Amino acid sequence: xxxxxxxxxxxxxxxxxxxxxxxxxxxxxxxxxxxxxxxxxxxxxxxxxxxxxxxxxxxxxxxxxxxxxxxxxxxxxxxxxxxxxxxxxxxxxxxxxxxxxxxxxxxxxxxxxxxxxxxxxxxxxxxxxxxxxxxxxxxxxxxxxxxxxxxxxxxxxxxxxxxxxxxxxxxxxxxxxxxxx
Numbered sequence: 106x107x108x109x110x111x112x113x114x115x116x117x118x119x120x121x122x123x124x125x126x127x128x129x130x131x132x133x134x135x136x137x138x139x140x141x142x143x144x145x146x147x148x149x150x151x152x153x154x155x156x157x158x159x160x161x162x163x164x165x166x167x168x169x170x171x172x173x174x175x176x177x178x179x180x181x182x183x184x185x186x187x188x189x190x191x192x193x194x195x196x197x198x199x200x201x202x203x204x205x206x207x208x209x210x211x212x213x214x215x216x217x218x219x220x221x222x223x224x225x226x227x228x229x230x231x232x233x234x235x236x237x238x239x240x241x242x243x244x245x246x247x248x249x250x251x252x253x254x255x256x257x258x259x260x261x262x263x264x265x266x267x268x269x270x271x272x273x274x275x276x277x278x279x280x281x282x283x284x285x286x
Contacts, residue, residue, distance in 0.1 A: 112237055116144075116207040117228045118151035118159055124226040125158070128202025131194060133164035135208050160198045164211060166190060171210040174263060176217070177270045184217050191221035203228065251277040 121130040138144050139161035152159045167190055170176050176183050194201060203226045206212050212229050219227065251268075255261045261279045268275055 110238075110241060112234045114230050114234050115147065116151075116205045116230055117233060118148055118205070120233075121203040121205050121226070121228050122152060122155055122158060124228065125202030129158045129160060129198055129200040131160050131162045131198060131201045131204045132207050133162050133167070133204055133211055135168055136163045136165045138207065139163050158200075160201070162194060162198075164190070164208060167214055168208055168210040171213045172259065174267045174270075176213055177267055183214070184220060187214060187217040188221045191218070201225065205230065249275060251275040252280050253277050254280050 116132045116134070118130065118132065121132070132139065132144075132148065134144070140163070144161060148159045148161060149156045167187065170183050170186060201222075204218070204222065205228045206215065206218075207230055211218075212231070215227055215229075253261050253264055255264075261277050265277055268277075
């Protein structure tokens with residue numbers, strides 16, 4: 106349909122099942138993903154007869170740790186929250202052998218999850234996409250433009266502080282939301 110390659114990002118359910126051996130898999134994602142009919146259909150297609158080993162888990166509380174910037178500024182508090190999340194996950198699904206980080210935010214918590222669940226593989230869906238994109242990359246030049254929205258809870262200044270903490274220099278431009286009257 107288009108001349109430019111388009112790559113989808115999907116939870117690596119099959120790979121997670123392989124890496125978990127005979128244990129179960131937790132697909133961690135935001136609530137809208139894990140509760141969607143599309144995700145249930147996708148997981149069933151990927152897992153086949155092993156679909157009972159795949160648990161779709163609402164990890165929205167973990168996403169909040171990234172959106173708020175806590176993962177950069179409150180390591181001890183974030184580790185405690187990640188530990189509590191993993192403990193609750195283990196209580197609900199005791200046979201988890203691998204987890205997918207199926208939200209763009211969750212890879213930022215990888216180091217915390219590795220401490221909470223050191224024996225479990227953590228699979229980032231973006232890894233397979235990068236493997237497909239890298240051979241198509243060409244040297245060039247361009248410009249990165251940081252467009253942000255803000256509200257009372259999350260300001261552009263807060264986001265700029267997070268970028269600085271990560272060592273990223275990126276000029277931000279606040280985009281006003283259009284509202285309907």
